[in-house]
Amino acid sequence: MWSRLVWLGLRAPLGGRQGFTSKADPQGSGRITAQVIEHLERLALVDFGSCEAVARLEKAIAFADRLRAVDTDGVEPMESVLEDRCLYLRSDNVVEGNCADELLQNSHRVVEEYFVAPPGNISLAKLDEQEPFPHS
Amino acid sequence: MAAPMLRWVGRGRRWTFARVDGGSCHRREAPTGSTSNRIRGRSSVAQQPLYTTQKPRKGEHKWAAVVGLEIHAQISSNSKLFSGSQVRFSAPPNSLVSFFDASLPGTLPVLNRRCVEAAVMTGLALNCHINKKSLFDRKHYFYADLPAGYQITQQRLPIAVNGSLTYGVCAGKKQSQVIPKTVRIKQIQLEQDSGKSLHDDLRSQTLIDLNRAGVGLLEVVLEPDLSCGEEAATAVRELQLILQALGTSQANMAEGQLRVDANISVHHPGEPLGVRTEVKNLNSIRFLAKAIDYEIQRQINELENGGEILNETRSFHYQLGCTMSMRDKEGKQDYRFMPEPNLPPLVLYDATSLPAGADPQQVINIDQIRETLPELPSVTRERLVQQYGMLLEHSFTLLNEVGLLEFFQNVMKETRAEPKKVTSWVLNTFLGYLKQQNLAVSESPVTPSALAELLDMLDSRTISSAAAKQVFEELWKREGKTPGQIVSEKQLELMEDRGALEQLCHSMMEAHPQVVMDLKKGNPRAIRRVR
Numbered sequence: 001m002w003s004r005l006v007w008l009g010l011r012a013p014l015g016g017r018q019g020f021t022s023k024a025d026p027q028g029s030g031r032i033t034a035q036v037i038e039h040l041e042r043l044a045l046v047d048f049g050s051c052e053a054v055a056r057l058e059k060a061i062a063f064a065d066r067l068r069a070v071d072t073d074g075v076e077p078m079e080s081v082l083e084d085r086c087l088y089l090r091s092d093n094v095v096e097g098n099c100a101d102e103l104l105q106n107s108h109r110v111v112e113e114y115f116v117a118p119p120g121n122i123s124l125a126k127l128d129e130q131e132p133f134p135h136s
Numbered sequence: 137m138a139a140p141m142l143r144w145v146g147r148g149r150r151w152t153f154a155r156v157d158g159g160s161c162h163r164r165e166a167p168t169g170s171t172s173n174r175i176r177g178r179s180s181v182a183q184q185p186l187y188t189t190q191k192p193r194k195g196e197h198k199w200a201a202v203v204g205l206e207i208h209a210q211i212s213s214n215s216k217l218f219s220g221s222q223v224r225f226s227a228p229p230n231s232l233v234s235f236f237d238a239s240l241p242g243t244l245p246v247l248n249r250r251c252v253e254a255a256v257m258t259g260l261a262l263n264c265h266i267n268k269k270s271l272f273d274r275k276h277y278f279y280a281d282l283p284a285g286y287q288i289t290q291q292r293l294p295i296a297v298n299g300s301l302t303y304g305v306c307a308g309k310k311q312s313q314v315i316p317k318t319v320r321i322k323q324i325q326l327e328q329d330s331g332k333s334l335h336d337d338l339r340s341q342t343l344i345d346l347n348r349a350g351v352g353l354l355e356v357v358l359e360p361d362l363s364c365g366e367e368a369a370t371a372v373r374e375l376q377l378i379l380q381a382l383g384t385s386q387a388n389m390a391e392g393q394l395r396v397d398a399n400i401s402v403h404h405p406g407e408p409l410g411v412r413t414e415v416k417n418l419n420s421i422r423f424l425a426k427a428i429d430y431e432i433q434r435q436i437n438e439l440e441n442g443g444e445i446l447n448e449t450r451s452f453h454y455q456l457g458c459t460m461s462m463r464d465k466e467g468k469q470d471y472r473f474m475p476e477p478n479l480p481p482l483v484l485y486d487a488t489s490l491p492a493g494a495d496p497q498q499v500i501n502i503d504q505i506r507e508t509l510p511e512l513p514s515v516t517r518e519r520l521v522q523q524y525g526m527l528l529e530h531s532f533t534l535l536n537e538v539g540l541l542e543f544f545q546n547v548m549k550e551t552r553a554e555p556k557k558v559t560s561w562v563l564n565t566f567l568g569y570l571k572q573q574n575l576a577v578s579e580s581p582v583t584p585s586a587l588a589e590l591l592d593m594l595d596s597r598t599i600s601s602a603a604a605k606q607v608f609e610e611l612w613k614r615e616g617k618t619p620g621q622i623v624s625e626k627q628l629e630l631m632e633d634r635g636a637l638e639q640l641c642h643s644m645m646e647a648h649p650q651v652v653m654d655l656k657k658g659n660p661r662a663i664r665r666v667r
Contacts, residue, residue, distance in 0.1 A: 111343055
């Protein structure tokens with residue numbers, strides 16, 4: 001278990017690429033803290049409204065963790081499953097657009113051909129006002 | 137959007153050593169690195185003090201400012217970066233939006249070839265290394281004008297890296313000397329533009345127009361080698377000229393085709409870099425310089441008074457001439473970058489690696505693009521200096537004013553006069569009149585042909601220099617007369633008839649006997665009394 005964790009710690013900066021901000025789980029125990037939940041809720045605007053949801057999340061992470069069982073020492077990471085494909089280049093011609101009416105039908109509110117959205121971003125205070133998340 | 141804090145701190149630590157200099161903003165010793173060889177050998181200009189506060193105190197350290205720029209240039213193309221909807225400045229709201237731009241489910245990005253070519257051209261013109269393989273990523277954040285919830289950009293491996301931009305700063309006694317400076321380019325990447333939001337505070341809502349969403353952008357990231365507003369403004373101006381010469385972007389700041397964000401911090405030379413702030417909403421070159429200088433001074437004042445600088449985003453308010461904190465931005469943004477799963481890596485080729493029998497439409501050859509690069513501004517200036525014998529400063533002025541170079545070249549085409557004469561008339565007289573009345577070259581009442589005709593008359597000694605200035609003033613009145621007409625109407629021709637000239641002299645001498653006596657006595661200036 002510990003060797004796997006150490007190896008995980010070493011894997012993170014591999015490849016010399018500019019890293020993404022990664023969230024390697026230091027404990028390895030599978031528990032998600034309230035802080036992480038809050039952070040995820042803010043970033044992804046999802047609502048982990050119940051213990052069940054968090055438990056499900058923890059199970060999902062544990063399921064994905066089984067990938068670590070694979071030995072990838074010295075193997076160059078893939079960029080994506082499409083990395084062998086050829087990137088198609090389109091000619092610079094105008095072939096789309098002019099469908100404002102169709103698109104606006106998708107919107108709940110419309111003002112003179114503009115989509116209507118709430119002002120700015122929803123402030124964080126409102127999120128905190130929701131029921132405090134019961135994390136066991 | 138504020139860049140993640142991690143990135144800046146990393147950069148800052150790397151460049152601490154390059155910032156050790158006690159010189160002024162316009163008299164810097166060469167920074168360590170590859171640029172030093174180019175700048176070395178140029179004599180330094182008159183000493184200018186570093187930024188000092190209003191009340192100098194004893195033993196006070198000097199401050200040095202560090203400015204890094206992130207420049208977004210809208211690519212000049214017919215259609216958008218990943219979709220086939222049109223790129224146009226003004227159109228009915230949401231009329232230039234495809235299903236992909238509106239991020240409807242089931243749509244996929246398809247890369248526009250022209251945008252890739254534009255990126256390669258720009259990278260080559262800025263001496264960058266072009267990455268033969270570059271990758272696309274998703275940068276996630278929530279905002280109403282970003283329908284997909286993420287922007288497709290190139291964070292891990294951009295299309296071009298490690299370039300340089302050389303610009304000329306005016307210095308010297310009469311601002312007439314041009315000193316070349318270089319700022320390094322960290323990278324150039326392709327990314328999508330977002331839509332436009334119109335805030336309606338009255339009804340507490342935001343109106344979204346997605347016409348701009350998905351338009352291709354070139355993000356040019358400059359290393360923090362700049363140290364004041366003027367350097368930044370000059371560098372951006374040079375970049376504008378380069379992009380316009382290449383045709384990759386119209387780079388018109390007023391129309392939002394060129395947007396600049398500045399990262400500014402101050403520190404004492406020799407000490408670590410200070411906390412930086414990001415300044416946005418800079419939509420003209422003049423405001424760019426003003427905003428940067430204001431922010432530098434604000435930070436100095438704050439620190440001198442014992443305050444601290446917050447790592448925040450500020451907006452420049454041009455009416456008040458100051459920067460203000462933007463409440464909306466949170467401190468740290470986690471963009472959750474991930475590879476764009478719908479796009480394979482972008483592979484570019486050169487003459488040696490070009491696969492045989494490949495469809496030319498589907499491959500991009502860097503060497504071919506390099507061969508077809510148009511003349512860059514720095515080369516144009518060199519050519520003007522060589523061809524017309526003008527000073528380097530003059531060539532800068534000619535290129536800096538929109539349409540002036542073309543005007544000059546048109547005059548040269550039609551006149552026999554010497555290039556130096558033409559240069560002087562265009563840069564001094566013509567430009568002077570334009571500036572006085574705040575006109576653009578395109579609005580000039582004097583056409584190149586008219587000026588050419590005038591200069592021909594001057595060259596053939598039909599009129600005197602003073603008379604020529606008079607004619608020019610008449611031409612400016614836009615009365616539709618040619619220089620020839622004005623000269624004959626006002627009888628400004630230089631007299632050639634010797635007999636008539638002699639008669640004139642005699643009559644003058646008779647009218648002013650005292651002047652004649654003074655002249656004979658050896659006082660040549662007496663002639664001025666005669667009019």
